[in-house]
Amino acid sequence: MPQKKKKKAVLSKSTFIKGLQCPKALYLYKNRYFLRDPVSPEQRAKFNRGTIVGVYARDLFPGGVDASPKTHFQMAQSVEKTAALIEEGQTDVIYEAAFSFEDVVVALDILYRENGQWKGMEVKSSRKISDTYRWDAALQYYVISGSGLELKDFSIAYINKDYVRQGDINIHNLFITESLLSHVKKLKHETGEKISQLKEVAALKKSPDIPIGTQCHSPYPCEFIGHCWKKIPRDSVLKLQGIPGEQKFEWHHQGLQSAGQVYDQLENPADFQKQMESIEKGETVADKGLLTQFMTENPGREKIYQSAYFAPVVPLFDQTSPYQHLPFAVFSTPVEHFNPQAHLVKPGMFPAKEITGQLAQINQEADTIWVFDASYEKSILEFLRQFVPDQSELIQNFISKLKDMGQAFEKGYVIKPSFIQPDTPEKILQHLGQEPQELPPKIIIPQQADALYQKLWRLEEVEEKHEGVNGLTTYVVNRGENLFRLFKLLKTLSV
Numbered sequence: 001m002p003q004k005k006k007k008k009a010v011l012s013k014s015t016f017i018k019g020l021q022c023p024k025a026l027y028l029y030k031n032r033y034f035l036r037d038p039v040s041p042e043q044r045a046k047f048n049r050g051t052i053v054g055v056y057a058r059d060l061f062p063g064g065v066d067a068s069p070k071t072h073f074q075m076a077q078s079v080e081k082t083a084a085l086i087e088e089g090q091t092d093v094i095y096e097a098a099f100s101f102e103d104v105v106v107a108l109d110i111l112y113r114e115n116g117q118w119k120g121m122e123v124k125s126s127r128k129i130s131d132t133y134r135w136d137a138a139l140q141y142y143v144i145s146g147s148g149l150e151l152k153d154f155s156i157a158y159i160n161k162d163y164v165r166q167g168d169i170n171i172h173n174l175f176i177t178e179s180l181l182s183h184v185k186k187l188k189h190e191t192g193e194k195i196s197q198l199k200e201v202a203a204l205k206k207s208p209d210i211p212i213g214t215q216c217h218s219p220y221p222c223e224f225i226g227h228c229w230k231k232i233p234r235d236s237v238l239k240l241q242g243i244p245g246e247q248k249f250e251w252h253h254q255g256l257q258s259a260g261q262v263y264d265q266l267e268n269p270a271d272f273q274k275q276m277e278s279i280e281k282g283e284t285v286a287d288k289g290l291l292t293q294f295m296t297e298n299p300g301r302e303k304i305y306q307s308a309y310f311a312p313v314v315p316l317f318d319q320t321s322p323y324q325h326l327p328f329a330v331f332s333t334p335v336e337h338f339n340p341q342a343h344l345v346k347p348g349m350f351p352a353k354e355i356t357g358q359l360a361q362i363n364q365e366a367d368t369i370w371v372f373d374a375s376y377e378k379s380i381l382e383f384l385r386q387f388v389p390d391q392s393e394l395i396q397n398f399i400s401k402l403k404d405m406g407q408a409f410e411k412g413y414v415i416k417p418s419f420i421q422p423d424t425p426e427k428i429l430q431h432l433g434q435e436p437q438e439l440p441p442k443i444i445i446p447q448q449a450d451a452l453y454q455k456l457w458r459l460e461e462v463e464e465k466h467e468g469v470n471g472l473t474t475y476v477v478n479r480g481e482n483l484f485r486l487f488k489l490l491k492t493l494s495v
């Protein structure tokens with residue numbers, strides 16, 4: 001007998017959340033998928049991190065059966081497998097248990113049975129529960145209970161930021177588990193309504209008429225910005241920095257689309273003069289006086305310094321917490337010419353002593369230490385300090401010499417407006433029309449370097465390990481060169 005074709009689900013967890021953020025994003029995703037912006041490495045890294053944490057959390061309920069499908073396109077098989085496992089009753093724990101109801105399919109991280117009653121748990125890699133996670137839970141509960149399985153509890157497990165490792169990892173302390181049962185029950189009716197509305201949106205013949213707004217960046221950067229924002233004028237009011245987003249969109253929707261049109265409405269117009277000039281010309285504008293002062297007021301010998309970090313979600317060392325940022329490499333160069341000094345800590349070693357040795361040398365050779373994001377570098381150094389109490393004075397002295405290149409942009413000495421402010425030396429260089437030094441493939445953002453360094457801890461294969469170390473060393477040196485290029489650019493702009 002020919003097999004009856006399985007009906008494809010209209011919504012999933014991710015499309016439901018997308019639709020809550022902006023129904024138009026859901027419509028475009030379902031009907032004009034090709035209009036999506038390319039997935040950024042940051043988004044990919046975030047997704048990978050979530051997967052790793054999800055797998056790790058299985059130790060909360062070990063020994064379960066995995067019901068996940070081979071690919072995302074085979075969710076229907078996963079639903080069948082879950083139903084069969086529940087029916088057979090041989091296991092009390094199912095990972096990635098999938099359910100379908102009213103054309104919505106969801107996969108739950110952990111389904112477990114206690115005292116004969118099924119309970120659900122969703123795992124999150126973040127350190128707090130957001131509104132999005134609450135809606136995510138509400139959808140899952142709606143679908144699971146609608147499909148016929150009564151859940152005695154529904155909880156979210158997320159990372160306990162206050163956990164400090166002492167000896168072996170205590171998985172039950174590493175995660176915080178919070179029941180959302182009463183919340184998801186309360187939202188049941190509303191969830192059903194939202195599902196119906198979003199299904200209608202997905203089936204529309206043409207894109208819903210939804211203007212751009214603060215929802216384009218919150219809670220997540222939308223993947224259709226390139227499409228929806230393409231007609232925004234070059235001198236748009238939305239480029240003004242230092243004005244709340246709501247206000248800028250209000251002006252934009254009132255038809256005051258160019259920045260110059262709102263100048264008279266600004267509270268302190270003088271503060272925005274340089275920005276206005278830059279927006280109108282579409283060029284970089286530097287306040288030469290202030291920039292020169294900023295670049296030249298520094299005492300003595302100058303060096304450029306940058307650390308590279310790793311932040312394991314499961315702490316690797318005693319006295320450290322989840323996502324604790326630890327340096328795995330440091331870089332420095334004199335400001336006069338590019339002469340890179342890079343040091344990578346051998347994977348598997350606690351970095352405090354080695355890094356401090358490097359700091360001692362840089363500290364000896366410099367009176368001013370240029371960095372990008374001084375408060376970040378400072379927080380890492382402050383943390384290291386507790387592990388090398390005999391070097392406390394050295395670290396304090398090092399910190400006191402830090403000077404932040406990023407301040408030139410934050411304080412408006414150099415302005416070139418954009419809708420979102422670039423936040424790394426590489427992005428700033430590109431934004432200002434300069435070519436950054438290329439970073440190694442697949443190690444172009446700190447999160448990727450972090451993931452690779454952590455992978456090196458587990459790697460047995462010598463050649464692969466060697467390759468990884470080389471890649472990371474190139475990453476550290478080339479990023480350092482970009483900071484050096486940024487420094488040179490600031491010098492050029494100041495004269």
Ligand code: SF4
Nearest residue numbers: 022025216222224228
């Ligand atoms: S870019 Fe903005 S308006 Fe367009 S789909 Fe995304 S959130 Fe909606």
